[in-house]
Amino acid sequence: MKITSARIYLIESGGIRPVILELETDEGIIGLGEACIAYGIGGTASAGMLKDIIERYMMGGIDPFRIEALWTEIYDHGFWAKGGxxxxxxxxxxxxxxxxxxKARSLNIPVYELLGGRVQDSLRTYCNGWYFGCTQDSQLPDAAAKAVTDGYDALKFYPFVTIMPEGRLRHPSFRAASDRSIVKRAVQTVSEIRRAVGPDVEIMLDLSAGLTTDDTIRFCREVENLDITYVEEPAVPGDVGALVKIAQNISQRIAVGERVYSRYGFRDILESRAVDILQPDIGNTGGLLEARKIAAMAEAYSMKVQPHICASALSTAVGMHFSASIPNFYIQEHFPYWARIPGHVEVLENPIEASVKGGVIPVSDAAGFGVQLRRTALDNSIYGEYALS
Structure with missing residues (x-):
């Protein structure tokens, strides 16, 4: 079997830009992957990088079963992957x-069987994006309560953001070094959300490295009485010294990983013992096998692992297979309310979001990732098409 064609999609979808790759073999088997730079900037760059790698390493048709061999070839000889x-x-x-x-579709098995087999039969989720549709802080408590009514008992929020009139979020500028009001406003917002959802719902706070280390510590101490499950990205990614300082001065658990790349990037974080939960993003840390290696490293350090998800519905399906295969799985990120965003494009015919009940994903046993592209919605999103043989 050889890979004979590739198609890259760069999709405009309500403020995010998913990048999806479709590979096809000479036997007509199609495989999907996602470069998860959907949020922020970089979608065009990652689509271009896909083009460069395809043209350099995949022309002439390659064996789709030799996954590690191709990954290592790109890592060793693409130059920018080392430290990339x-x-x-x-x-x-x-x-x-x-x-x-x-590979999984050709063998008629789910992808998680290639990762060691299923460990989890169902996956507890936390709800992100429950605030979609809000245009001001005063609307947040009711939106959080509605998500709980919909069956979610764990919610994630960004306490330092400003909600823009169009409903999008804006993180602090300049690490809010001179804005002394931001901590006060964040504490008030989180307190109101806690009152709205009650004491039994878990609240996770993504700090997105928005403040200086001292203000981050001050904020975490001021919300100690609100029973925060963990704080995410309290320091700039890569600043292990700041992570250590924060961990020594707050009571909440710390989660990091969405902006850390490959097993090599996680090594110093693990050795610092400053983190409790790792969050590799499967679509930007090197892939499923790389994320599986990161999870194994975390297991040796007695750490929990959960995939970071913030792209199209394909990334949720990929995350399901990863989470199902690891013994130290904690909880899966989940965006059930993307459709609230004007301009949202559903990229799949059968997104697994529709299967979520009571905040739990039942692990599918369909072959491959078990999902298909919704081609009718993507005709205008083709970035490039390549014949490889």
Missing amino acids: GPIVYAAMSAIEQAMLDI
Whole structure:
């Protein structure tokens, strides 16, 4: 079997830009992967990196079963992968995922069988995006309560953001170094959300490295009485010294990983013992096999692991297979309310979001990732098409 064609989609979807790769073999088997640079900037760059890797390493048709061999070839000889950031690793992630999808579909097994088999039969989720549709802080408590009514008992929020009139979120500028009001407003907002959802709902706070280390510590101390499950990204990614300082001065658990790339990027974090939960993003850390290696490293350090999800519905399906295969799985991120965002494009015919009941994902046993592209919605989103043989 050989990979004979590739298609890259760059999709405009309500403020995010998912990048999806479709590979097809000479036997007509199709595999999907996603470069998860959907949020923020970089979508065009990751689509371009996919193009460069495809043209350099995949022309002439390659064996889709030789996944580690291709990954290592790109890592050793693509130059920028060593010490590289999200653009190169996102492209590598998408290729690796699509090859795994092809391999699993050809064997008529779910992808998680290629990762060691299913450990989890169902996956507890936390709800992100429950605030979609809000245009001011005063609307947040009711929106949080509505998500709980919909069956979610764990919610994530960004306490330092400003809600823009169009409903999008804006993180602090300049790490809010001179804005002394931001901590006070954040404490008030989180307090109101806690009152709205009651004491039994878990609240996770993504700090997105928005403040200086001292203000982050001050904020975490001021919300100690609100029973926060964990704080995410309290320091700039890569600043292990700041993580250590924060961990020594707050009571909440710390989660990091969405902007850390490959097993090599996680090594110093693990050795610092400053973190409790790792959150590799499968679509930008190097792929499923790389995330599985990171999870194994975390297991050796007695750490929980959960995939970071913030792209299209394909990334949720990929995350399901990863989470199902690891013994130290904690909880899966989940965006059930993307459709509230004007301009949202559903990329799949059968997103697994529709299967979520009571905040739990039942693990599917369909072959591959078990999902298909909704081609009718993507005709205008083709970035490039390539014949590889």
